[in-house]
Amino acid sequence: MSTPVIRTQGLTKEYVLGAETVRALRDVDLTIERNEYIAIMGPSGSGKSTFMNLIGCLDTPTAGQYWLDGTPVSGLVDDELARIRNHYIGFVFQTFNLLPRATALHNVELPLIYAGISKKERIERAVDVLEKVGLGDRMEHKPSELSGGQRQRVAVARALVNRPSLLLADEPTGNLDSKTSTDIMALFDELHAGGQTIMVVTHEHDIALHAHRTVTLRDGIIETDVTNDRALAAAGSAPAR
Amino acid sequence: MSLLEGILLALNQIRAQKLKSFFAVLGVIIGTMFLITVVSVVEGMNRYMEEDFAGAIYGLNTITLSREPEISFSSDPDVYREYRRRPRITFQDADAIRAGLTVPALVAVESYSGGNMVSELGIEIENVWLTGASADLLRIRDMDIEQGRGFTAPEDRAGVPVIVLGAETASTLFGSLDPIGRSVKVRGATFRVIGVMKKQGSLFGMSMDNRALAPARSPMGRLVNPQGIVDRVLVKPFETDDMAQAQIDIEAIMRVRHKLRGAEDNDFAIETAAESMSFWENIRKILMIAFPGLVSIALVVGGIVIMNIMLVSVTERTREIGIRKALGARRRDIHVQVLVESATLSLLGALLGIAVGVVLAQIVQALSPLPAAIAPVWMGVSVMMGVSVGVIAGLYPAARAARLDPVVALRAE
Incomplete structure (x- = not known):
């Protein structure tokens, strides 16, 4: 069996608020294999944002271990984490988080700039991935000139351009209407079918149903971890667990 | 990046x-x-x-002897009172320097004044820069003659009333006419024009071409200074290396002429362009x-x-x-x-x-x-x-x- 994309052991995050210590995440053990499509659910305050920040290497755990694609990342510092994010993770945010003054192409090019890739290759890869998400004709547009769905596609393209081990989406349809949401989720399904490992953090059941496995967090611990039969049936394949 | x-x-x-x-x-x-x-x-x-500037006032590689410094920035009135008590520089001083210098050099006297000038055509110019000088001044000051000639040492010694005009003065007084051989009057004295200087341009906005130069012993000498008095004596050694020696000579000659004792300060000014800078x-x-x-x-x-x-x-x-x-x-x-x-x-x-x-x-x-x-x-x-x-x-x-x-x-x- 290949190395899991994600493996956490006793992952714990505590925040100190005044005299009180809040345990946002307690001893979470989770393994995600290659090409899994997993949804993280939970009410607000359940620790799912904290979990996502840790998985996305935006934050460091108070205790516990985390291996990303076999690399131990729990002990890394700021700049090392930046490199890990750049190489292994593709982010899709609820609010798109595109640079407003940059074109779609430049937004997608951004991770490659920080990866130190030459201008020529950057453009090639950015154009390639923009075409893949169906925005081949919108590359010189700025975010303000694009619809919500198109913006999120730019964000997806940006997330994919570095060929990440994990596509990490935080409420990817939270700011989209239902028609556009369906389109974006269809794109995710397509990417998953192409071999991409995907983690979606959401509180919407409809969205979670696209995933093949749903992990529900409550009060910082894993409450349930179930395979999603309907999604599996639709995809017609066994989960890679 | x-x-x-x-x-x-x-x-x-x-x-x-x-x-x-x-x-x-x-x-x-x-x-x-x-x-x-x-x-x-x-x-x-x-x-x-x-x-x-320095070249125009002092001349390059030229030593200037005068009663008081050409440029002074002192604000002390006593200094100026002392300057006014000093003896004037005379033709005799220039002659003594010419005789006493131990290095070969050009020696010339020079005096300035301003005044009106009238041409024989009746055209008048105000405030012409009038100079009474020795013949060698033209060489010391590198003044080139455009037309005609400069005056000679014999003309100076004899006090012949000849005059060399600045380019602007000549053209104003005579227009397109040839000024050579014509006459001009300065405060009643008549001079014969023998030359016109090359255009010099201006210095601090003041024209250097509205001027006239005549022998120091001609009537011009009396017009610009009391009889026998000159503004300054210019000494230009033939060799630049002789500048220092010439300065020493001039100082020694003048101290003897003014009967200064060992401890007394000079009551004259010896300057060069380099020092003035x-x-x-x-x-x-x-x-x-x-x-x-x-x-x-x-x-x-x-x-x-x-x-x-x-x-x-x-x-x-x-x-x-x-x-x-x-x-x-x-x-x-x-x-x-x-x-x-x-x-x-x-x-x-x-x-x-x-x-x-x-x-x-x-x-x-x-x-x-x-x-x-x-x-x-x-x-x-x-x-x-x-x-x-x-x-x-x-x-x-x-x-x-x-x-x-x-x-x-x-x-x-």
């Missing part, structure tokens, strides 16, 4: 906020502008002093030290303004920085980005300041007799100062931006 990309990014940012960027670098613009203007004028003055050198030194000092105060203020604007800019772009960090930007990347932006901003300010400064220097040159010489070295200095101010002003904002926590930054509005 390469430096070029960083600069392009910074230019985009600056272009997006033109007005704000302009005000951010106003201090740098003004500082640089004044630096360039003042340095240009001072350098222009300097060149002028060295090339024209020393007063100007002092002024220049003070200006060149004081002015950059003042400018650096302006640049410090300019730097503080840039720092503040960059801090605001970094705060406004917290989310952008969060996005960049999430996508893999390291602290160094953010740090460099902010520094490059700040340096680019300040550099643009400096370039703008240089441009305005150069224009201002030209305007000063056009509107006043002050000449201007743009010094490329100082442009380089300004550019370097601009970049330095930008980098220094950017350090703190850059450090703040680089330290941002991506989780917090992404949550910012």
Whole structure:
């Protein structure tokens, strides 16, 4: 069996608020294999944002271990984490988080700039991935000139351009209407079918149903971890667990 | 990210906020502008002093003996009272020097005055610069004759009333007519025109061509000075190396003639062009030290303004920085980005300041007799100062931006 994309052991995050210590995440053990499509659910305050920040290497755990694609990342510092994010993770945010003054192409090019890739290759890869998400004709547009769905596609393209081990989406349809949401989720399904490992953090059941496995967090611990039969049936394949 | 990309990014940012960027670098613009203007004028003055002024007043490699210094900056009235008590310089002094010099040299007397001149056609000019001089003065002062000839030593000795006119004087008095052989009158004395000088241009806005030169012993001598008195004696050794010896000789001869005892100060002035420059050198030194000092105060203020604007800019772009960090930007990347932006901003300010400064220097040159010489070295200095101010002003904002926590930054509005 290949190395899991994600493996956490006793992952714990505590925040100190005044005299009180809040345990946002307690001893979470989770393994995600290659090409899994997993949804993280939970009410607000359940620790799912904290979990996502840790998985996305935006934050460091108070205790516990985390291996990303076999690399131990729990002990890394700021700049090392930046490199890990750049190489292994593709982010899709609820609010798109595109640079407003940059074109779609430049937004997608951004991770490659920080990866130190030459201008020529950057453009090639950015154009390639923009075409893949169906925005081949919108590359010189700025975010303000694009619809919500198109913006999120730019964000997806940006997330994919570095060929990440994990596509990490935080409420990817939270700011989209239902028609556009369906389109974006269809794109995710397509990417998953192409071999991409995907983690979606959401509180919407409809969205979670696209995933093949749903992990529900409550009060910082894993409450349930179930395979999603309907999604599996639709995809017609066994989960890679 | 390469430096070029960083600069392009910074230019985009600056272009997006033109007005704000302009005000951010106003201090740098003004500082640089004044630096360039003042340095240009001072350098222009300097060149002028060295090339024209000193040469025109004293003549190059020429020793001037006079009653009092030609240029004096003393504010003490006692000094001037002492000058007025000194004996005048006479023809006899010049003759004694000519006889007593131990090195070969040209010796000439010279006296100035201003006065009106009337041509035989009845045309009158006011305030002509009248000079009574020895024949050798033409050689000492390098005055070239354009037309006709200069007067000779025998004509001077005999006091023949001949006159050489300045280019402007000749053309005003005689228009297109040939002035040679015609006559002019100065305070009732009639002179025959024998030559016209080459055009000289102007000095501090004063024409050097409205003048007339006649032998010192002709009636001109009496017109410009009391009988037997001259303004100064000029001595120009044939060899430049003999300057020092000639000065020693003149001083010794004059001390004997004025019967000065060992401890008494000279009651005459011996000057050379090189020495006369020393007063100007002092002024220049003070200006060149004081002015950059003042400018650096302006640049410090300019730097503080840039720092503040960059801090605001970094705060406004917290989310952008969060996005960049999430996508893999390291602290160094953010740090460099902010520094490059700040340096680019300040550099643009400096370039703008240089441009305005150069224009201002030209305007000063056009509107006043002050000449201007743009010094490329100082442009380089300004550019370097601009970049330095930008980098220094950017350090703190850059450090703040680089330290941002991506989780917090992404949550910012």
